[in-house]
Every structure is written in C-alpha cells, then in structure tokens.
Amino acid sequence: MIKKLATTILIFFSLISKGISDILPYNPVPVNVTDSLALVDLYNNTNGQGWSNNTNWLKGMVYTWRGVFLSKNGRVEYLELEVNNLAGSIPESIGNLSGLFELDLENNQLSGSIPSTIGNLSSLVNLVLDDNQLSGSIPATIGNIPRLATIYFDNNQLTGPLPSSLGNLTSLEILSVSSNQLSGSIPNSIGKLTSYSSFDISYNQFTSLPNLSYNSTNEYYGGYEGIYAKVDDNNLSFSSIIPNLAYL
Numbered sequence: 001m002i003k004k005l006a007t008t009i010l011i012f013f014s015l016i017s018k019g020i021s022d023i024l025p026y027n028p029v030p031v032n033v034t035d036s037l038a039l040v041d042l043y044n045n046t047n048g049q050g051w052s053n054n055t056n057w058l059k060g061m062v063y064t065w066r067g068v069f070l071s072k073n074g075r076v077e078y079l080e081l082e083v084n085n086l087a088g089s090i091p092e093s094i095g096n097l098s099g100l101f102e103l104d105l106e107n108n109q110l111s112g113s114i115p116s117t118i119g120n121l122s123s124l125v126n127l128v129l130d131d132n133q134l135s136g137s138i139p140a141t142i143g144n145i146p147r148l149a150t151i152y153f154d155n156n157q158l159t160g161p162l163p164s165s166l167g168n169l170t171s172l173e174i175l176s177v178s179s180n181q182l183s184g185s186i187p188n189s190i191g192k193l194t195s196y197s198s199f200d201i202s203y204n205q206f207t208s209l210p211n212l213s214y215n216s217t218n219e220y221y222g223g224y225e226g227i228y229a230k231v232d233d234n235n236l237s238f239s240s241i242i243p244n245l246a247y248l
Contacts, residue, residue, distance in 0.1 A: 031061075031074045035074075037093065067079060075100075077101045078100075083108070087110070094117060094121075106130045113135060118141060119144035124148055127145075130154040135156070149173045151175050159180070159183070166187070182204040200230040201231055209231060
C-alpha cells in the first residue's frame with residue numbers, strides 16, 4: 001500500500017508538470033518503430049501467449065495493447081504489466097524504450113538477470129521489478145538514469161553488492177531491495193544521497209551501512225525523524241548500525 005501510494009503521488013505530480021493530455025491510454029498517433037520492436041521482444045521473451053491479460057498485443061494498434069501508454073509523440077511512456085504472469089527474461093532491447101517514465105513488471109515470474117541496457121532508460125522515474133525470480137547482480141548502469149526516483153527490487157534472488165553508481169541518483173527517494181541475497185558493504189556514495197524517504201535493505205546479507213545521517217530532515221516518516229530505514233535481518237553488527245542511524 002505504501003509503495004503504491006508513493007508511486008501514485010510521483011506519477012500525479014509528473015502528469016501535472018507534463019500536462020495530462022500528453023499521456024493517453026489510447027492515442028492514435030503512430031508508435032515509434034524502435035519502441036514497438038522492443039515491446040514485441042518483451043512479449044516473445046516472457047511467453048506473451050500465456051499472460052493473464054494480453055489484450056490486443058501483436059494484433060491491434062500498439063496504443064490499444066494492454067498496459068502500454070503512449071505519449072502524444074508516439075513514445076512508450078508507461079509500461080504497466082504487473083501481476084500478469086510474465087514468465088521468462090527481460091530482453092536487452094528493453095533499453096530501447098528511452099522515453100519510458102515508468103516500468104512496472106512486479107509480481108510476475110520473471111527470471112534471469114536485469115539487463116545492463118536498463119541504464120539506457122534516461123527518462124525513467126519509477127522502476128518496479130519486485131516479486132519476481134530475478135537473479136544476478138544489480139547492473140552498475142542503473143546509475144546512468146538521472147531522473148530515477150523509485151527502485152523496487154524486493155523479493156527476488158539478486159546477489160552481490162549494491163553498485164556504487166547508485167550514488168549518482170540524486171533524485172532517488174525510495175530504494176527498496178529487501179528479501180534478496182545481496183551482500184557486502186553498502187557504498188558510502190549511497191549514504192550521501194539526500195532525497196531519500198524510504199531505505200529498505202532488510203532480509204539480505206549486508207555487512208555494513210553507510211552513514212545515513214546526511215538524510216536527516218525536519219519531517220517525519222512513520223513517526224521517525226528523517227527517513228524510513230529498515231535494515232533488519234542482515235549480517236550487521238550492533239556497532240555498525242548505531243553510528244550510521246543515530247541521527248535519522
């Protein structure tokens with residue numbers, strides 16, 4: 001509920017700033033060819049015929065495909081295929097959707113790694129891939145997405161450390177990677193980000209935290225001053241937690 005509310009708020013303010021008429025669920029303008037080919041790759045890679053709802057995919061005009069929302073210039077800006085029985089891997093060509101604002105593929109059966117081409121999604125604000133079976137490391141290229149504000153990777157099988165390139169995401173408000181197999185030290189560059197409202201690394205194998213006191217504000221989240229930080233069920237020592245959370 002909190003995740004959906006936060007994402008909805010971000011989308012609302014984006015729509016206000018862009019003009020709601022710029023993004024329509026049914027838009028008769030021709031779709032960008034590169035975008036349409038990337039969508040076809042996604043359909044074929046994730047057993048599109050077995051999706052719970054594949055209305056009009058590969059049949060009707062792209063603007064009628066379930067979960068695809070186009071801008072008035074024919075770029076895919078929203079791809080919302082959550083809880084839709086996608087099974088398979090995310091294709092490399094997903095990175096060709098460079099006009100994408102939100103990618104929501106949560107609660108499916110996606111496997112394999114997150115492609116490094118995700119870093120090509122230069123307009124992306126919301127990246128929602130939780131509740132799948134994704135494995136491998138989080139690609140360092142994720143740090144190339146300047147507007148990225150929310151990352152939800154919870155409940156997958158991701159391994160390795162958090163990439164230090166996450167520290168490039170100066171607009172990042174929510175980082176949620178709980179219930180994976182992530183490990184190692186969290187880079188200090190991540191701790192220095194100042195836009196956080198939520199930081200959830202619980203149920204992993206992290207061994208140390210960055211100093212999150214950079215994020216302390218005069219606002220309250222869930223009754224605590226500063227950000228909402230959840231770090232339980234890791235390999236953290238008491239001495240590594242207290243100094244880094246003391247000023248939140």
